[in-house]
Amino acid sequence: MSFLNPINEPVLMYSSTDANAPQINYAARAKGDVKTVLKACLVTGYGTKQGAGWTIKNETSTAARFVSPSALLSDYQLCIDDNSTEISTFYYTYKVTRVNPNINTLSKLLNYVALDSPKNTWTLLVTKQGFLWIEKFAHSDEAIECCRILYLGRIKSALTKETTKNINFYNFGFNGGVIEPSQFFPNNYNHVVLDTYTLSKMTGANLDAMSSLQVRNLIAIEVTNSVFLSSDGVILGEMLPFLPTIKPRVENLFGLYQTTFNNRPALYICIGGTSSGQLYYLEQACQGCYVYLDSWGY
DSSP: OTTTTTEEEEEEEETTSSSSSOOOOOOOOOHHHHHHHIHHHHHHIIBBBBBOOOESSSSSSSSEEEEEOOGGTTTEEEEEOOOOSEEEEEEEETTEEEETTOOOOOEEOSSBBTTTOOOOOOEEETTTTTEEEEEEEBBBSSSSSSEEEEEOOOEEESSSSSSEEEEEEEEOOOOOSOOOOOOOGGGGGGEEEEETTTOEEEEEEOOOHHHHHHHHOSOOEEEEOOOOOEEEEEEEOOOTTEEOOOOOOOGGGGGGEEEEETTTEEEEEEOOOSSSSSSHHHTTEEEEEEESEEEEEE
C-alpha cells in the first residue's frame, strides 16, 4: 500500500541550462523540438549527463513512445506526437491501446511571453515511474517569470488493492491563451485512472485562500500541503509531486528556483501567468508549488 509505505524513487533533473543540453528556440518553434529534448533526457543523455534509463519505441523524427524501466509501468508507454510547429500532443498507451487525456496538447504559440528572452528555459524531473515537464517563460510586459507544467506517470495510491491500472496526467499553466486561476484544480485538467476509478476530486492549498491572504497583506503565513485525490468518499491517493503553497508576498510568488523545504532539496515553481500585462491579474492567476528534488514517494 504505497500511500502508507511509499516506494521512494530518486529524482533526476535535466535542464536547458546544463552544458550541451538540447535547446528549444521559443521564437521559432520547430516540429519535434520537445520530442528531441525528451529523448535526450529519458534515453540518450547529453554532455556529461546520462539518460534516465528509459527506452524508446516507434520513434520518428517528431514522435516517440517512451518505456519506463519500472516494472510497475510495464503496461504503459508514455508518448508524444510533436509533428507540428503549433502544438505538442501527449498521450499514453495501456496494453497497446492509445488513451488521449483531456487537455493533452501544449501550445507552442504563447501570449504575453518574450519569446526571444534567454530566461525562457525547460526543465525535466524524472523518476522511474513518471516525469514532470516544466517550461519557464519571461513575461513580455512585466519583469516576472512563471511556468507551465505537465506530469505523466503513476499516482501515489491509497487503495489497499489495485490492479495494474495506475496513471495520472495533467497539464497546468498557460497554454497559449489567458490562464484561468481555477485551472489548477478542476477535474477536467486532471486525468486519473486508478483501479476502477476514473473520476476524482482534488483538494489542497487553493487560489481563493492565496488571494484572501494577499488582499489582507499578511506577511508571516505560508500554507503548504499535498494535493489529495478522492472519489465518492474514497481517498484514492496523492497527486504527485506537488506541494502547493500560499505565498502572500508578491516578490516570493514568481519564478523557478532551487531551494530547500522541510530540510529537503526542492524546486519552487510559479505556475501560470499569461493573464495580461497587469501585475494584479498575474498575481491572481498564478499558483506556487514546491517539488522535492531528492525523491518522490509512489
